[in-house]
Structure formats: structure tokens, C-alpha cells
Amino acid sequence: xxxxxxxxxxxxxxxxxxxxxxxxxxxxMFDYFLWYKKYPAEGPTFxxxxxxxxxxxxxxxxxxxxxxxxKHLSLHIVPSQPGDxxxxxxxxxxxxxxxxxxxxxxxxxxxxx
Amino acid sequence: xxxxTQTPRYLIKTRGQxxxxxxxxxxxxxxxxxxxxxxxxxxQFLFEYFSETQRNKGNFPGRFSGRQFSNSRSExxxxxxxxxxxxxxxxxxxxxxxxVTQYFGPGTRLTVL
Numbered sequence: 001x002x003x004x005x006x007x008x009x010x011x012x013x014x015x016x017x018x019x020x021x022x023x024x025x026x027x028x029m030f031d032y033f034l035w036y037k038k039y040p041a042e043g044p045t046f047x048x049x050x051x052x053x054x055x056x057x058x059x060x061x062x063x064x065x066x067x068x069x070x071k072h073l074s075l076h077i078v079p080s081q082p083g084d085x086x087x088x089x090x091x092x093x094x095x096x097x098x099x100x101x102x103x104x105x106x107x108x109x110x111x112x113x
Numbered sequence: 114x115x116x117x118t119q120t121p122r123y124l125i126k127t128r129g130q131x132x133x134x135x136x137x138x139x140x141x142x143x144x145x146x147x148x149x150x151x152x153x154x155x156x157q158f159l160f161e162y163f164s165e166t167q168r169n170k171g172n173f174p175g176r177f178s179g180r181q182f183s184n185s186r187s188e189x190x191x192x193x194x195x196x197x198x199x200x201x202x203x204x205x206x207x208x209x210x211x212x213v214t215q216y217f218g219p220g221t222r223l224t225v226l
Contacts, residue, residue: 032212043117043203043217044156051212089156098169099144099210103156 003027004092006104014112019077021107023090026071030092034101035064035075038087047088048075080111115140117206117218125224131192134221138185138206144168145187146215147179150201159202162187163210191223199225 005024013019021035031052036044050057050064050073057064063076077084087108091101118137126132138145147159158171162181179189185206191198201222205215 034214036217041219041222043119043205043219046214046216049214091156093212099146099161099163099207099213099215100158100169100171101146101148101156101205101215102158103148105155 001026002105003030004090004102004104006090006107008107009105010108010110012110012112013080015082016079019075019080019084019109019111021075021077021088021090021109023073023075023104024071025073025092027092027094027102028071029094030102031095032093033064033066033073034091034093035062036089036091037084038089038106044089077109080109082111082113085109085111117204117216119202119204119218119221121221122219123222123224125226126194127226128194128196130194131190132194132223133188133190134202134204134223136187136189136204136206136218138187138204139216142206142208142216143185144207144210144213144215145181145185146205146207147187147189148203148205149173150203150220151199156203159189161210168210194225196225199223 034049035047038044087106090104146161161169181187201220203220
């Protein structure tokens with residue numbers, strides 16, 4: 001049973017436009033969400049996170065929105081740049097004294113020059 | 114500050130052998146988690162260590178084990194290797210447990226022949 005779902009395996013956008021990457025979850029005990037970016041043969045790089053007590057967090061070109069009632073979060077990248085082309089993973093942590101992250105399967109973003 | 118380091122970066126083994134992978138967390142980080150990444154399953158949580166104690170374990174067979182040392186460095190061991198163990202093994206560290214950001218190392222690519 002996949003608790004974090006990234007239903008679109010890939011996304012292609014034009015440079016300068018907005019990229020919107022979506023993520024859905026089923027576990028209502030998740031209280032902290034993160035987005036990671038991954039290039040081939042490298043480990044995931046942390047991008048941005050959001051606590052379940054917030055509905056928006058912004059860091060430069062990256063904004064994450066959380067809709068708890070819909071169990072949905074999204075990552076907005078504005079403006080998109082060719083260097084943003086990578087695999088993006090959504091991850092979630094459930095409450096309790098542990099750090100286990102549950103990951104989605106990732107979305108491959110391609111930004112066309 | 115140096116990031117998470119993992120050694121070796123690449124490893125080739127044959128079925129039935131055992132392997133030990135090493136992870137050095139970011140200085141000051143006390144929590145280390147291990148993940149397995151495969152093309153079909155994405156990132157799957159293996160286990161988490163905090164202050165030399167295993168705090169959480171994923172759904173992997175007992176052939177997968179780990180430990181953490183007093184300096185927070187961690188090792189994971191896989192015994193009686195199977196072809197399906199071929200994967201990228203990622204280590205992540207964080208300051209503590211709970212809703213804190215995990216930072217990943219570059220991973221160890223294990224190939225089992």
C-alpha cells in the first residue's frame with residue numbers, strides 16, 4: 001500500500017514558466033513533508049519542507065502548498081530553469097519519535113530551454 | 114561543514130557473499146537512517162539509528178542489519194546477498210529525531226552478480 005503517491009511520472013515545461021509537481025498521501029498521521037531533488041548517481045538533495053500546521057512555505061523560487069483536508073501537497077517552481085531538470089521526490093514523516101521518511105516514487109521534471 | 118559521506122561508492126559482489134557499507138553523518142548529527150533505492154520500488158526505508166540504538170526498522174528481511182557507533186558513524190550489513198539486493202543504498206543524517214530535515218549522502222551502488 002503506497003502511502004505517498006506521485007501519480008505523474010514525468011513533467012515537461014518551458015524555461016521561465018511555472019512547474020507544478022503534485023503529491024498525494026493517505027496516512028493522516030503524517031505531520032511533516034519534504035521535497036527532494038535527485039540527479040542520477042547522486043543522493044537526494046533537500047529542497048523545501050512544510051509542517052502540517054502550515055499551508056504554505058516559500059524559499060526563493062520554490063513554494064510548497066499543503067492541503068490537509070485533501071491530503072495533497074504541491075511544489076511550485078517559478079521560474080523554471082534548465083538546471084531544475086531532475087527527479088523530484090515527495091516525502092512524509094509520521095508523528096512519533098522517529099525520523100523514518102516515506103517517499104513517493106518520484107517525478108522526472110524536464111525544463112526545455 | 115562536510116556533508117554525509119558514504120563508502121565505498123561502488124561495489125560488485127556475487128550471490129551468497131556479504132557486504133558492509135559505511136556512512137559518516139554530518140558533524141553534530143546523531144540520527145542516521147538507511148534507505149534502499151531501486152527502479153521499481155523507489156526509496157524504501159531500511160532502519161534508523163539514534164545514539165547507537167536502532168529506533169525504527171522497515172520491512173526488510175533479517176539479512177539486512179546495521180549498527181551505529183559512539184561517534185554517530187553507521188554501518189549496514191547485508192548477508193547472503195541475492196540478485197535483488199542490487200540497488201543504490203542511501204544514508205541520511207539529521208540532528209535528532211522527529212520533524213527535522215534529513216540530509217542524504219551520495220549513496221553506495223551495490224551490484225550483485
